[in-house]
Amino acid sequence: MGDIYKIREFGYMQKSLDGLMERQNAVASNITNVSTPGYKAKRVEFEKQLSVSMGQGIGMTQTDKNHLPNGSKGVYGMKPHYKVTLTGAREDGNTVDLDKEMAINGENNIRYQMITQIFSEHLQEVLSAIKGEK
16 A cells, blocks of 8 residues: 555655765865865755655656646756855855864765665565565
């Protein structure tokens, strides 16, 4: 009964992993540029947008420009939002706080591992259902 909901959750988990990967890239860039004068730390936000798009469903993809547009693309139309940190600038204008970046990195890694584990478990359940196993 719940298997169809697990399939729908794959889209949500995929976009969560995409957002977390984008955040990881931003953190890596911030850490790399910790000594670059004038560099502004980047932040990636996607959780609020993902939550809103989850209410819209997974949406449909327009695979051909001649097909009728669907309107809302649901979760698949969601893109992470990039924000530049302007506060906390040092004397050289750099806004990277290495301690904060390391904390964000640690939390991001934990979330990524957790979602990957849940994704793997759901995939195993769906594959078992396809094979007719219980």
